[in-house]
Each structure stands twice: as structure tokens, then as C-alpha cells.
Amino acid sequence: MAAAAATFSVGTTCSVGRKGVSTPQSKPCALRFTAQNPLKSFSGLKATSGSFACESEPSFFGKESTATIRASYALKAQKEASVVQQPQASYKVAVLGAAGGIGQPLALLIKMSPLVSSLHLYDIANVKGVAADLSHCNTPSQVLDFTGADELAQSLKGVDVVVIPAGVPRKPGMTRDDLFNINAGIVKTLIEAVADNCPDAFIHIISNPVNSTVPIAAEVLKQKGVYNPKKLFGVSTLDVVRANTFVAQKKNLKLIDVDVPVVGGHAGITILPLLSKTKPSVSLSDEEVAELTVRIQNAGTEVVEAKAGAGSATLSMAYAAARFVESSLRALDGDSDVYECSYVDSSLTELPFFASRIKIGKEGVEALIPSDLQGLTEYEQKALEALKPELKASIEKGIAFANKQPVAA
Ligand SMILES: NC(=O)c1ccc[n+]([C@@H]2O[C@H](COP(=O)([O-])OP(=O)(O)OC[C@H]3O[C@@H](n4cnc5c(N)ncnc54)[C@H](O)[C@@H]3O)[C@@H](O)[C@H]2O)c1
Numbered sequence: 545m546a547a548a549a550a551t552f553s554v555g556t557t558c559s560v561g562r563k564g565v566s567t568p569q570s571k572p573c574a575l576r577f578t579a580q581n582p583l584k585s586f587s588g589l590k591a592t593s594g595s596f597a598c599e600s601e602p603s604f605f606g607k608e609s610t611a612t613i614r615a616s617y618a619l620k621a622q623k624e625a626s627v628v629q630q631p632q633a634s635y636k637v638a639v640l641g642a643a644g645g646i647g648q649p650l651a652l653l654i655k656m657s658p659l660v661s662s663l664h665l666y667d668i669a670n671v672k673g674v675a676a677d678l679s680h681c682n683t684p685s686q687v688l689d690f691t692g693a694d695e696l697a698q699s700l701k702g703v704d705v706v707v708i709p710a711g712v713p714r715k716p717g718m719t720r721d722d723l724f725n726i727n728a729g730i731v732k733t734l735i736e737a738v739a740d741n742c743p744d745a746f747i748h749i750i751s752n753p754v755n756s757t758v759p760i761a762a763e764v765l766k767q768k769g770v771y772n773p774k775k776l777f778g779v780s781t782l783d784v785v786r787a788n789t790f791v792a793q794k795k796n797l798k799l800i801d802v803d804v805p806v807v808g809g810h811a812g813i814t815i816l817p818l819l820s821k822t823k824p825s826v827s828l829s830d831e832e833v834a835e836l837t838v839r840i841q842n843a844g845t846e847v848v849e850a851k852a853g854a855g856s857a858t859l860s861m862a863y864a865a866a867r868f869v870e871s872s873l874r875a876l877d878g879d880s881d882v883y884e885c886s887y888v889d890s891s892l893t894e895l896p897f898f899a900s901r902i903k904i905g906k907e908g909v910e911a912l913i914p915s916d917l918q919g920l921t922e923y924e925q926k927a928l929e930a931l932k933p934e935l936k937a938s939i940e941k942g943i944a945f946a947n948k949q950p951v952a953a
């Protein structure tokens with residue numbers, strides 16, 4: 545196995561597969577810290593003093609295996625002799641909807657990233673207090689707050705990654721599509737501003753229904769003449785996080801080792817965990833596959849019902865979104881082994897948007913990974929065909945919405 549980046553702190557995923565291997569495995573890893581690193585002071589959740597002392601410490605999102613870290617450090621030592629790797633706190637990230645249930649914990653997690661120099665928090669209300677609170681954390685990024693439409697443009701200037709959790713969440717009995725009427729307009733307005741102010745940024749869309757809001761964003765960007773399909777991402781990371789958790793629990797596996805690709809979209813049956821592609825490979829009976837698949841597909845509803853009217857998943861979503869932000873920042877920073885599942889402009893199926901594993905690079909989506917869709921079980925193949933009409937309808941609904949109300953030039 546090729547050595548993964550030597551890492552232990554604000555974690556995320558990286559591939560530990562060899563370059564060119566067709567099924568790279570996302571593996572929790574994290575940003576680089578060493579004993580000499582001046583930023584280690586805020587990595588108390590994971591790093592201790594001394595590089596090797598950290599190898600058995602939990603990283604923020606998980607644990608690197610001792611062997612991997614040893615191999616990685618050995619390699620680094622050979623390559624770099626006395627050169628110390630420093631995280632580059634040089635990226636600007638904007639969170640739109642930053643005062644919300646997802647926005648606040650997400651902002652905290654992003655504030656912990658050593659790669660972020662500036663964190664822009666935008667919301668229509670209540671963002672000043674969130675920013676004041678966060679700004680007291682002694683991590684590198686500067687926190688700036690922006691309230692209301694008049695400050696939206698300013699919040700986006702010079703930004704590298706824009707994360708959008710703005711919008712209303714579900715209540716029990718609702719589908720994600722029931723949020724369309726309110727959230728479609730919110731996403732459209734925000735993307736217009738992104739197009740005008742930071743058209744080159746990576747755009748991460750969390751607002752539901754993701755199956756439609758991502759196509760809306762694409763249409764708006766096209767109308768503005770700045771659509772770059774490689775830089776628009778629907779955040780489906782939570783489906784992967786849930787799949788990994790549930791499979792590990794079911795099979796008594798070490799959580800950090802489990803990686804399940806989840807493809808399709810982000811609603812009900814369009815969420816398709818490819819359990820046969822789980823790494824490490826697990827043996828599951830037909831009943832276990834059916835039970836796990838349904839649980840992963842309904843996990844959002846499980847939270848909505850448990851919260852009983854107080855919203856939907858916020859903490860696990862913030863965790864998942866932070867992982868996706870961190871992966872994007874690592875890719876922007878030159879890490880050439882970054883893989884995640886995401887709902888993107890896609891040619892893997894006949895549908896124009898499709899969630900799959902992707903390779904992320906400096907310019908965004910560097911490659912769609914087709915291999916997960918090859919050699920599916922009969923159950924998965926049927927589920928894949930079954931999800932297509934619903935996903936197609938959601939995509940078309942988003943496109944029709946955006947084209948009915950063209951953007952101002
Ligand atoms: N992609 C996923 O996996 C996933 C997971 C969980 C939730 N979600 C979705 O994320 C969205 C947000 O969920 P939440 O729990 O944080 O909701 P929330 O109501 O707690 O927060 C939403 C925030 O958006 C803000 N907002 C509303 N209109 C805005 C606008 N025009 N510009 C900027 N901000 C605006 C609100 O003021 C609020 O602070 C929902 O649509 C929810 O369905 C997606």
C-alpha cells in the first residue's frame with residue numbers, strides 16, 4: 545500500500561490506494577502536524593507533542609493506523625530530511641446560512657482547520673453573535689460576519705470554498721422535496737451572488753432537496769456564463785458517514801476502517817449504498833443488505849422523527865460537511881489523493897447529475913470513479929434502475945424552476 549499523507553489532526557478522508565488502482569478507498573486521515581509545528585496548540589483533540597507520540601492518538605475524525613503513520617513518517621523523513629511540513633492556513637471559506645442548526649457547528653469545525661485563513665459567516669440574521677463567539681477560539685482563521693442581502697456580495701469576495709446550508713429543514717411527515725418551494729429560491733439567490741462574486745470557488749450545496757438544488761445551481765451558473773461542472777458539489781457525505789457507521793456496528797468492525805461508497809442522489813431510494821463494495825469486504829446476508837440499505841436510506845427521517853419537529857440532522861451533517869470541506873481544501877492545497885462521494889454533474893449514467901465517488905483535485909472534480917458501478921449485485925443493479933426515474937424527475941424539476949425565472953444579467 546502506498547503511504548498516505550502523514551497526518552493527525554483535523555481529519556477528513558484520503559485515498560490510501562495506489563495511484564491508478566481502480567477502487568481507491570477513502571480513509572480517515574488528517575492534516576499534517578509535527579511536534580515542531582507552531583499550530584499544534586489547537587490540535588488538542590488529537591495531536592500530542594512529538595510526531596510519533598501522535599500515532600496512537602485519535603484524530604478529529606478518526607484514527608490513522610500506526611503502520612500507516614510509521615510508513616508515512618519514514619517516507620517523509622527520507623524525502624524531506626530536516627524540512628518540516630507546515631499546514632498552509634491560506635484558504636478562505638464562506639458558510640451561507642451560518643447561524644443555523646448546521647451552520648453553527650460546521651463553522652466551529654471549519655474554524656479548527658489549519659488550512660483556513662479566513663472564515664466568512666453569512667446569514668439573514670443572528671450571525672454576529674455566532675461570529676463573536678467563534679472568533680475567541682485560538683485557531684488561525686479570522687472570523688468575519690455578514691448579515692443580510694446587502695452584505696452577501698462582500699461575504700463572497702475572494703472565497704475559495706462556499707458552503708451552503710441555508711434553507712428550511714424537514715419536520716416529521718415531510719419529504720425533502722416538500723422543502724423545494726422555499727429552498728429552491730434561497731439557493732437560486734445565493735448562487736447568483738456566488739456567480740457574481742466568486743465564480744471560481746468550489747461550491748458545496750447542503751440545502752435540500754439536494755437532488756434538485758444542485759441542478760438549480762448549475763442552471764443559474766450557466767445563465768450567468770460561469771458554470772464549471774467540476775466545481776459544483778452536492779454534499780452527500782452524510783450518507784457515506786452513516787453507511788460506514790451502520791455497517792461497522794452491524795459487523796463489529798473498527799469504525800475507522802469501513803468505507804462504503806454511496807451513489808445515486810440524496811433522498812429516499814435515490815440514496816444507494818453499494819454494500820458489496822464495502823472496504824474491507826464484509827459478508828452480509830440478503831436480509832442484512834436489505835435492512836442496512838433501508839436504514840441508510842431512511843437515516844435522515846430517523847433523525848427528523850427523533851427531533852420531533854425541531855429540525856433534521858445538524859451535528860452529524862456538520863461533521864460530514866466539515867469532512868468534505870477539509871477534503872476540498874486538501875485538494876486545493878495540492879494533495880493528489882483525495883476521494884469522496886458527491887452528487888455532481890456526471891456522465892457515469894444517463895442522468896446528468898449523479899452521486900458517485902470522485903477524485904478531487906486543485907481544479908475540482910478531476911475524475912468520476914466508474915469502478916464502483918461495475919459488477920453490482922442483482923439487488924444493487926435493480927435498486928440503481930429503480931432510483932433513476934425519481935432522480936431524473938428531481939433534476940428536471942430543478943432545471944425547470946431555474947429556467948422559469950432566469951437570473952438578472
Ligand atoms: N445534504 C444533506 O445531507 C443535509 C443534511 C441535513 C440537512 N440538510 C439541509 O440543510 C438545510 C439547513 O438545515 P438546518 O438544520 O441548518 O436549518 P436551520 O433552519 O437550523 O438553519 C438554516 C439557516 O439558514 C438561514 N437562511 C434562511 N434563508 C437564508 C438566506 N436566504 N440566506 C442565508 N441564510 C438563510 C436561516 O436564517 C438559518 O440560520 C435544510 O434544507 C436541510 O434539509 C441537508
Ligand SMILES: O=C(O)C[C@H](O)C(=O)O
Pocket residue numbers: 713714720752782843844845847848856857
Ligand atoms: O433528512 C433530512 O431532511 C436532512 C438530511 O437530508 C439528512 O439526510 O439528514
